[in-house]
Amino acid sequence: MDAKELREKYQQFFESKNHKRIASASLIPENDASVLFTTAGMHPLVPYLLGQKHPLGNRITDVQRCIRTGDIDEVGDDTHLTFFEMLGNWSMGDYFKEEAIKMSYEFLTNILGIPHEKLSFTCFAGDDDAPKDEEAASIWKSLGVSEKRIAFLPKKDNWWGPAGQTGPCGPDSEMFYWNSDEKAPEAFDPEDDRWVEIWNDVFMQYDKQEDGSFVPLKQQNVDTGLGVERVAMILEGGKTVYDVSTIKPIYDLVSSLATSTVLPPDEKEYSIRVITDHMRSATFILGDERDVVPSNVDQGYILRRFIRRSIRHLYLLKATEDIPLHLENIASKVIDIFGGTYTNLFEKKEFIFSELKKESEKFISTLERGLSLVEKEMTRRMFGEVTLAEKNKDTIEKAKQEWFPKKKSVELTGKWLFDLFQSQGMPPEMTLEEVKNSYNATISNEKEALEEFAKEFEHHQELSRVGAEKKFKGGLADDSIATTRLHTATHLLNEALRKVISPDIKQKGSNITAERLRFDFNFDRKLTDEEVKAVEDMVNQQIKANIEISKEMMKLDDALKSGAQSEFGIRYPQEVSVYTMGAFSKEICMGPHVQNTSELGKFKIVKEQSSAAGIRRIKAVLEDN
Numbered sequence: 001m002d003a004k005e006l007r008e009k010y011q012q013f014f015e016s017k018n019h020k021r022i023a024s025a026s027l028i029p030e031n032d033a034s035v036l037f038t039t040a041g042m043h044p045l046v047p048y049l050l051g052q053k054h055p056l057g058n059r060i061t062d063v064q065r066c067i068r069t070g071d072i073d074e075v076g077d078d079t080h081l082t083f084f085e086m087l088g089n090w091s092m093g094d095y096f097k098e099e100a101i102k103m104s105y106e107f108l109t110n111i112l113g114i115p116h117e118k119l120s121f122t123c124f125a126g127d128d129d130a131p132k133d134e135e136a137a138s139i140w141k142s143l144g145v146s147e148k149r150i151a152f153l154p155k156k157d158n159w160w161g162p163a164g165q166t167g168p169c170g171p172d173s174e175m176f177y178w179n180s181d182e183k184a185p186e187a188f189d190p191e192d193d194r195w196v197e198i199w200n201d202v203f204m205q206y207d208k209q210e211d212g213s214f215v216p217l218k219q220q221n222v223d224t225g226l227g228v229e230r231v232a233m234i235l236e237g238g239k240t241v242y243d244v245s246t247i248k249p250i251y252d253l254v255s256s257l258a259t260s261t262v263l264p265p266d267e268k269e270y271s272i273r274v275i276t277d278h279m280r281s282a283t284f285i286l287g288d289e290r291d292v293v294p295s296n297v298d299q300g301y302i303l304r305r306f307i308r309r310s311i312r313h314l315y316l317l318k319a320t321e322d323i324p325l326h327l328e329n330i331a332s333k334v335i336d337i338f339g340g341t342y343t344n345l346f347e348k349k350e351f352i353f354s355e356l357k358k359e360s361e362k363f364i365s366t367l368e369r370g371l372s373l374v375e376k377e378m379t380r381r382m383f384g385e386v387t388l389a390e391k392n393k394d395t396i397e398k399a400k401q402e403w404f405p406k407k408k409s410v411e412l413t414g415k416w417l418f419d420l421f422q423s424q425g426m427p428p429e430m431t432l433e434e435v436k437n438s439y440n441a442t443i444s445n446e447k448e449a450l451e452e453f454a455k456e457f458e459h460h461q462e463l464s465r466v467g468a469e470k471k472f473k474g475g476l477a478d479d480s481i482a483t484t485r486l487h488t489a490t491h492l493l494n495e496a497l498r499k500v501i502s503p504d505i506k507q508k509g510s511n512i513t514a515e516r517l518r519f520d521f522n523f524d525r526k527l528t529d530e531e532v533k534a535v536e537d538m539v540n541q542q543i544k545a546n547i548e549i550s551k552e553m554m555k556l557d558d559a560l561k562s563g564a565q566s567e568f569g570i571r572y573p574q575e576v577s578v579y580t581m582g583a584f585s586k587e588i589c590m591g592p593h594v595q596n597t598s599e600l601g602k603f604k605i606v607k608e609q610s611s612a613a614g615i616r617r618i619k620a621v622l623e624d625n
Helices: 003-015 043-049 069-074 097-111 134-142 228-235 248-257 265-286 298-316 323-338 349-383 393-406 414-424 428-439 446-471 481-500 529-544 556-561
Strands: 020-022 059-067 083-092 119-124 150-153 167-178 195-208 214-227 507-512 517-522 549-555 575-581 585-588 602-612 615-623
Touching: 003 020, 003 059, 003 083, 003 097, 003 228, 043 059, 043 083, 043 214, 059 265, 083 097, 083 228, 083 265, 097 134, 097 167, 097 195, 097 214, 119 134, 134 150, 134 167, 167 214, 195 228, 214 228, 248 265, 248 323, 265 298, 265 323, 265 349, 298 323, 298 349, 298 428, 323 349, 349 414, 349 428, 414 428, 414 446, 428 446, 481 507, 481 517, 481 529, 481 575, 481 585, 481 602, 481 615, 529 602, 549 556, 556 575, 556 585
Parallel strands: 020 059, 119 150
Antiparallel strands: 059 083, 083 214, 119 167, 167 195, 195 214, 507 517, 517 615, 549 575, 575 585, 602 615
């Protein structure tokens, strides 16, 4: 069974258990500033996990596109990826531990045919906040699982959430597969990395309070996640995720580009894996319906990092003859593999190629500057402190020729490596490679220089982390009154833009915190001050009109025929929620909303700017009247 068949078998199985299938949501979470990307299938379902009724009922199954940036440093090993597909089944106030565990076990052993003796499980060990999860363990035992194959682990291993400081959370039970040709040991050792985690059943049964206490949730939920790539690796007989049918063709293409004869085999393999992973992620981000482009902030920064890191490793592999074309070909391979499932990739193919070309050309020019700075430093070392102005190119080249055969030893500082990294994007390994190969030098203090670089980089990361925590402070899908008011205001803003500016305007994305709303829409020029004021005034007129907001459940086709607005490119379920604000606004939305526009206060646009080519962005706030 390959990865494509696994996706379908999973959803068919849970449909047979009365689950409704939903489409993958965007990689960019809507109205959630606590995370940059959708990191799990639960993100689009949070409102329903908190009690809102889902249009399709309380049993759901899906395949969700996910990106986890916390795994960037792990990429290159056998199992970690930044982009992956997550299979999920959900109970929102319906079944709980027993049925969830039994269905998981049935799918693994009966449908996938994974031998019982190759599976192990973990449960929550208990602490002052919640008891040891003997219930989950006893259910596994009732299925014939040996007590020796069940481990109880602490909260850091077997507990999910809350995503913010407060909210839904609970113990989980994880499933592991013995990924080795050797016979699986009788007892499960969670520290043995031959046991690979493949599935996680989360039991949301507590609500963490502001005082740190945990109280039982009124609605208990089940949230599960099974990684397509890891399970496909097992089913297809591979030893790493790079052997999987949806990844191997990309890996093989990147391997064919590597011409370096000096890079050690393990470093060469590492570079190939990084490029394979990062270009898969970059292609999916560029192909997302919410139009992310490389930038220095938020999702655009991560996208830029994926592309630039791929280019760095192409340099290490000596695949530098036409990097923009290499990136296009790799992205094309990703699109060929996944485009049938995620049609946005085909629809945005030219956009993906264009953005990769622009970003690669921009970065290559900065890399060239970085290489010139390395040359400047090494020339200074060849001539001592004599200024470069006193030497012409012929003299410098002659000196290099005299220097090269001598295999001289040089000493570099970690600070210099970090300065090049900060200013020009030159990773330390690329700088060291350049010094060694282009100047035939040995680096006498390489280990110490890299350690010093690591300290400088760690300090930089800590500063960035603190800044990010301040920026993204708050819980996942914050359902506070402030956020609910701002979410409602985006509907008024969307319709005001259509009435004042153009009826062709469509929402292209939004992001809401408790302090402000951010709304992206398609338009090809800057709004005039008069237009901004007119939009702002129209929204405030609707607020002052005390309009009741009504909600109606409708079939998707009926909702669209009724004139309800929808976000461009988003795939909705067959039954949707439609919110109507008098005769002014009618939109498909998953909420939450206030009951009357008078609850919003005064609407004020604080900024109107470009977000991407053909996309404008408005930031606005609500003030007290």
